[in-house]
Amino acid sequence: MDLNNGSTKKPLNVSVIDDDKIIRTILVRIIKAMAFEDYELDLEVFEDGLQFFETRRLGAEGEHFLIIDGVMPVMDGMEVLQKVKKIGVGRNIHVLMLTGRKNKLDIERALKLGADDYMTKPFSIKELQARIERLIKRMK
Numbered sequence: 001m002d003l004n005n006g007s008t009k010k011p012l013n014v015s016v017i018d019d020d021k022i023i024r025t026i027l028v029r030i031i032k033a034m035a036f037e038d039y040e041l042d043l044e045v046f047e048d049g050l051q052f053f054e055t056r057r058l059g060a061e062g063e064h065f066l067i068i069d070g071v072m073p074v075m076d077g078m079e080v081l082q083k084v085k086k087i088g089v090g091r092n093i094h095v096l097m098l099t100g101r102k103n104k105l106d107i108e109r110a111l112k113l114g115a116d117d118y119m120t121k122p123f124s125i126k127e128l129q130a131r132i133e134r135l136i137k138r139m140k
Contacts, residue, residue, distance in 0.1 A: 011062025012039035012136070017046045017080060018069035018098070023121075027067055027098075030129050036136065039063065049075030049083070058084065063092050063139050067132075068115075070099025070106065078109065085114040094135050098123065 016027045024045045031043055042060070046052040049072060058064060066084060070077035077099060084093060097110045097118045107118050116138075117131055 009036075009038060009040040011060065012036055012041050012139075013057065013060050013062050013064045014041060014043045015046060015052060015057055015064070015066045016043070017049055017052050017066060017072070017077070019047050019072040020069065023069070023098075026125070030125060031132065034129065034133065039136070048072050049077070049080035052080065053083065058087055058091075058093070064088070064094070065132075065136060065139070066093065066095045067098050068095060070097055070101040070110070078106075078113065081110060081113050081115055092139060094139055096131060096135060098128070 014031055016024055016031075018024050018027070028043065028045060031041070042062070044055075044057065046055070049068075068077045068080050072080075077097060081095060081097065084095065094116045095114065097115045098121065099106075099118075100121045101107075102120045110118050116135055119128060119131060
């Protein structure tokens with residue numbers, strides 16, 4: 001007897017890496033409210049990049065979607081992005097930079113380093129939700 005009703009959902013590891021507790025709380029609410037037809041959501045939050053890497057989360061099976069703040073203590077968001085792309089070469093890891101850095105050079109650098117999207121703070125919750133949904137749909 002199949003207890004999953006024939007469901008073959010893939011794991012979707014969503015990691016929110018932001019030093020601002022309010023932003024983390026908002027992002028968790030947005031993501032938990034979303035419906036993921038093809039995925040089983042595994043959501044974790046981290047206060048900084050070092051904490052994220054110490055958990056070895058990128059080693060978890062399944063797809064990975066990261067929301068990374070650009071300005072954080074200990075390990076800056078650009079450093080996190082660079083390390084994620086280096087570790088995850090050849091893997092399906094999608095990254096949304098969500099940062100207060102509005103400088104065109106920062107945006108260009110993040111995109112060149114492999115960010116899939118870049119959004120500045122303050123942000124519209126509806127726009128952020130639409131961008132997250134679009135990026136996750138592209139992961140299939």
